[in-house]
Amino acid sequence: MTRTETGPTQAAAPGTTVAASPRGEPPAWARLAHRLVEANVAVVTVLAFFTALVIGAILITATTPAVLHAWGQAGSAPGHAFYVTGTTIGDAYGAIFTGSIISPSALGHAISTGKGWTGVFNPISETLVRAAPLILAGLGVALGFSTGVFNIGAQGQLIAGAIAALYVGFAVHLPIGIHLPLVVLGGAAGGALAGFIPGILKARTGAHEVIVTIMLNYVFLDLLTYLLTSQPFQQPGQSNAISRTMPATARLPHLFGSTLRANLGFVIALAAALAVSWFARRSTLGFSFRVIGANQSAGRTAGMDVRRVTMLVLTISGALAGLAGTVSLSGTDFFLSAGYGGNIGFDAITVALLGRNRPLGVVLGALLFAALDVGGANMQVATGIPIDLSSVIQATIVFCIATPMLVRELYRLRDVGGGSIQLFMKGWSS
Amino acid sequence: MRLELAGITKRFGSLVANDGVDLVVEPGEIRCLLGENGAGKTTLMNVLFGLLRHDAGEIRVDGEAVEFADPGDAVRRGIGMVHQHFMLVPVFTVAENVVLGFEPTRRVGFLDRRRARADVARLSAEFGLEVEPDALVESLPVGIQQRVEILKALQRDAQLLILDEPTAVLTPQEIQALFGIMRSLAASGRSILFITHKLKEVMAVADRITVMRLGRVVGTARPGETSEADLAAMMVGRSVELVVRKAKAQPGREVLALAGLTVVDERGVTVVDHVDLTVRAGEIVALAGVQGNGQTELAEAITGLRAVASGSVRVDGLELTNATPRQVIRAGVAHVPEDRQGDGLVSRMTIAENLILDVYDQRPYARLGSLDLAEVRRQGEAKLVDFDIRAASAAVAVGTLSGGNQQKVVVARELSRPVKLLVACQPTRGLDVGSIEYVHRRIVEERDAGAAVLIVSSELDEVLALGDRIAVMFRGRLTGVVTPRAGRERIGLLMAGVEEPDLPPPAEGEGDAEAVTALDLT
Numbered sequence A: 001m002t003r004t005e006t007g008p009t010q011a012a013a014p015g016t017t018v019a020a021s022p023r024g025e026p027p028a029w030a031r032l033a034h035r036l037v038e039a040n041v042a043v044v045t046v047l048a049f050f051t052a053l054v055i056g057a058i059l060i061t062a063t064t065p066a067v068l069h070a071w072g073q074a075g076s077a078p079g080h081a082f083y084v085t086g087t088t089i090g091d092a093y094g095a096i097f098t099g100s101i102i103s104p105s106a107l108g109h110a111i112s113t114g115k116g117w118t119g120v121f122n123p124i125s126e127t128l129v130r131a132a133p134l135i136l137a138g139l140g141v142a143l144g145f146s147t148g149v150f151n152i153g154a155q156g157q158l159i160a161g162a163i164a165a166l167y168v169g170f171a172v173h174l175p176i177g178i179h180l181p182l183v184v185l186g187g188a189a190g191g192a193l194a195g196f197i198p199g200i201l202k203a204r205t206g207a208h209e210v211i212v213t214i215m216l217n218y219v220f221l222d223l224l225t226y227l228l229t230s231q232p233f234q235q236p237g238q239s240n241a242i243s244r245t246m247p248a249t250a251r252l253p254h255l256f257g258s259t260l261r262a263n264l265g266f267v268i269a270l271a272a273a274l275a276v277s278w279f280a281r282r283s284t285l286g287f288s289f290r291v292i293g294a295n296q297s298a299g300r301t302a303g304m305d306v307r308r309v310t311m312l313v314l315t316i317s318g319a320l321a322g323l324a325g326t327v328s329l330s331g332t333d334f335f336l337s338a339g340y341g342g343n344i345g346f347d348a349i350t351v352a353l354l355g356r357n358r359p360l361g362v363v364l365g366a367l368l369f370a371a372l373d374v375g376g377a378n379m380q381v382a383t384g385i386p387i388d389l390s391s392v393i394q395a396t397i398v399f400c401i402a403t404p405m406l407v408r409e410l411y412r413l414r415d416v417g418g419g420s421i422q423l424f425m426k427g428w429s430s
Numbered sequence B: 001m002r003l004e005l006a007g008i009t010k011r012f013g014s015l016v017a018n019d020g021v022d023l024v025v026e027p028g029e030i031r032c033l034l035g036e037n038g039a040g041k042t043t044l045m046n047v048l049f050g051l052l053r054h055d056a057g058e059i060r061v062d063g064e065a066v067e068f069a070d071p072g073d074a075v076r077r078g079i080g081m082v083h084q085h086f087m088l089v090p091v092f093t094v095a096e097n098v099v100l101g102f103e104p105t106r107r108v109g110f111l112d113r114r115r116a117r118a119d120v121a122r123l124s125a126e127f128g129l130e131v132e133p134d135a136l137v138e139s140l141p142v143g144i145q146q147r148v149e150i151l152k153a154l155q156r157d158a159q160l161l162i163l164d165e166p167t168a169v170l171t172p173q174e175i176q177a178l179f180g181i182m183r184s185l186a187a188s189g190r191s192i193l194f195i196t197h198k199l200k201e202v203m204a205v206a207d208r209i210t211v212m213r214l215g216r217v218v219g220t221a222r223p224g225e226t227s228e229a230d231l232a233a234m235m236v237g238r239s240v241e242l243v244v245r246k247a248k249a250q251p252g253r254e255v256l257a258l259a260g261l262t263v264v265d266e267r268g269v270t271v272v273d274h275v276d277l278t279v280r281a282g283e284i285v286a287l288a289g290v291q292g293n294g295q296t297e298l299a300e301a302i303t304g305l306r307a308v309a310s311g312s313v314r315v316d317g318l319e320l321t322n323a324t325p326r327q328v329i330r331a332g333v334a335h336v337p338e339d340r341q342g343d344g345l346v347s348r349m350t351i352a353e354n355l356i357l358d359v360y361d362q363r364p365y366a367r368l369g370s371l372d373l374a375e376v377r378r379q380g381e382a383k384l385v386d387f388d389i390r391a392a393s394a395a396v397a398v399g400t401l402s403g404g405n406q407q408k409v410v411v412a413r414e415l416s417r418p419v420k421l422l423v424a425c426q427p428t429r430g431l432d433v434g435s436i437e438y439v440h441r442r443i444v445e446e447r448d449a450g451a452a453v454l455i456v457s458s459e460l461d462e463v464l465a466l467g468d469r470i471a472v473m474f475r476g477r478l479t480g481v482v483t484p485r486a487g488r489e490r491i492g493l494l495m496a497g498v499e500e501p502d503l504p505p506p507a508e509g510e511g512d513a514e515a516v517t518a519l520d521l522t
Helices: A028-036 A040-062 A064-071 A078-100 A104-113 A117-146 A154-171 A176-205 A207-228 A262-281 A283-295 A295-302 A305-334 A344-354 A359-383 A388-402 A404-411 A421-430 B041-048 B069-076 B094-099 B112-125 B142-155 B172-187 B199-205 B228-236 B295-302 B325-330 B340-344 B373-386 B403-414 B433-448 B460-466 B489-493
Strands: B005-011 B015-025 B028-034 B058-060 B064-066 B081-082 B160-164 B193-195 B208-213 B214-223 B243-247 B254-264 B270-280 B284-288 B310-315 B332-337 B421-425 B452-456 B467-475 B479-483 B514-518
Touching: A040 A064, A040 A078, A040 A388, A064 A078, A064 A305, A078 A359, A078 B069, A104 B433, A117 A262, A117 A283, A117 A305, A117 A359, A117 A404, A154 A176, A154 A207, A154 A305, A154 A344, A154 B005, A154 B228, A176 A207, A176 A305, A207 A305, A207 B193, A262 A305, A262 A359, A262 A388, A295 A305, A295 B340, A305 A344, A344 A388, A344 B193, A359 B467, A388 B142, A388 B433, A421 B489, B005 B041, B005 B112, B015 B058, B028 B041, B028 B172, B028 B199, B028 B332, B041 B160, B041 B193, B069 B081, B069 B332, B081 B142, B094 B421, B112 B142, B112 B172, B112 B489, B142 B172, B172 B199, B172 B489, B193 B199, B193 B373, B208 B228, B228 B284, B243 B433, B243 B460, B254 B295, B254 B452, B270 B452, B270 B479, B284 B403, B284 B433, B284 B460, B284 B489, B295 B310, B295 B421, B295 B452, B325 B332, B332 B479, B340 B403, B403 B433, B403 B479, B421 B433, B421 B460, B433 B452, B433 B460, B452 B460, B460 B489, B467 B489, B479 B489
Parallel strands: B028 B193, B028 B208, B081 B160, B160 B193, B284 B452, B284 B467, B332 B421, B421 B452
Antiparallel strands: B005 B015, B005 B058, B058 B064, B208 B214, B243 B514, B254 B270, B254 B310, B467 B479
């Protein structure tokens, strides 16, 4: 049954559970408490993170020999078993934190001695370095998702962008003020071209972008492998599959001095997030993207060109992924090798999901992912617990975010509707 | 079966869909449940059929209180339901569909086809439901598909049959046949709950009538002791006389010209078959027909949403055959699509945004590729007032509005451009009386301002009330173009495919100065 009239008389919903103040408006604390038991975006995200930490702790307990040994003797020394468990979990999560954000002991040392500041800021710098390509590729994927286009090809587009950026890097010789922008534009163009291919195929032939973009990942991966052993890309005098290196004029400048790797790439990523945010909210093209993402037939009926929009979305999405490859290459790596880009293009999909396809969400999600990556490496070095634990935590977070119903049930939250996540899930089946 | 519903209450959040509903259906009785869309009829039936749990009240079958956890429980207690949208497998035969879910099997689980066929034949003969057991369901007309649904219920030994808006998709002749079947079922001692919002049908077939409004039972009546006007007043809660007041049409130049228009759908079926039709400036042509006879596809071909196989579409002399929707819009065609939520609106977006779906990239809303959000908001608020859209502000998501207000948003958007031709499909489907009145008035105003108007409607009363000329479609072809004076009976025949030569458009000076056609509350 539908409401026949939405008049002002029906605006007040009777039966809400919040205590109301005399003016009819519930007090601020009650509204806050009310919000906290809703399955809204923020609450679900925080609980997803919490759940992931709990599951990670269980894994640590179950797989660390020292902990298992202590529990084997729990009959004689139960307190000891709890102590060992607690310190092991604490050490592991502590190492993730100190390895990715800041180390209190290093900070104390630097303050007292005036030396070792690099060590203090290195963790956060590494997190920013890692986050930059994730943000860029994540923005591209998110833009696609929110338009109803499923670009699973960020990995391939990233490689295409990196190849193009590298070519512009070594093939021309210009002052840095001109060369660097050209490299960045070239990288974006390379990714855009790689995104345009599935775009035009979908627009012209109806080929499903998920299939095409997945397959193109392999094409670009193999193209890279081929180029690495052929001229002009291969490093002269090398028999290994290693590319030429980026000249100094094609490298992104460091942000905080030469000892910290944080570079302009992170600024480019933030600028891209702002640009995407503006694009989606304020531009006419972004308006048509949103309409077609929310209801394609309404867009078509209102005269929008769905095929053109699909093509543009994939192209822009590819350009952002291409930028991701460019900032990795020009910011930290400076040369290409086989399998370049690792998993960034696929992590970008989870980051987009985590960020609920919103630019700010993508930035925060990418920072969280980057921190877990960087901190996980530190944990492995410091405690011997494998870095895979970080992947488990990442995966659990995404799992909980993707199934808000699970979190709702787990914590007995009130349902307020799934929002963008359900839209995301819906898109896969259409 | 004697069915008793006592104090059934069902809430959806703050909305009370059923509020203490009492209803008793005696064995062998045809009981009509009458009410406007949104009165709570379907909710009540879903509670009864185990699809929804009620919050309070009791269901009793032959005096015994029952709880239905799911439709399976309801079926086991002898309740059958024929849904508005059929639940049939198109590629199965009639017999297979009838036994689906309760298949008679031989040993080792082999389907006993012969018994399935025999069941169908026996039930068909018993109740006069003529169906070919071996026919594929997809090859059958909707009227026959409905019989298959009824057979399904009978095969499960239903003693109470719920028919949810069963006549919406039928021709007048098929409706008569359905009523015959209902009477023979009642004569066999079965009870029938017939849900509808059409007064004429209620008067024709009911033993008793229960009228619902806003989730409550507002009255019970017998057909012999009440009138359509009384029932209508009960349904809407006030005494309304719904009329479309319009002056005689002043047809001018030819605006829409269809010549030999032919449309072939995705399955290769010719859904619009050599249609020639003209609509002049200042007249309303209503396209009548039972749903699914090509009217929708015809409208889509005009608006550029569907490819034209042959023939031509011209609007005001401009060739628009196979033009893009955008070109059609730019040529001055306004389009109120049939599926308001599917094609007309983006429910997650705001009213203001929905109002600019077609002009978002033009001044004053856009400058150099950037939206002027303040202007969008300002225009949105202005149109809330102009088009009587009841909403707190233009920043409200369209999906939260009632059907009537959603349709007003569509109408507001489409009529905010200069309009040469208005194509409105099922413009008042599912709307409340007030919104129907409003939409009809706007359409007539548009005509009087010199636009050509093409209305596609499967509501005969709407067609008769609005149309200056009425074109009737059957299986993709125009079976006739008549004036409203041709009458219900003759238009019904045309809708059933009985052809006749075209009538000329009304000549100048003929007819009343002001034609007032009463619109029944259907």
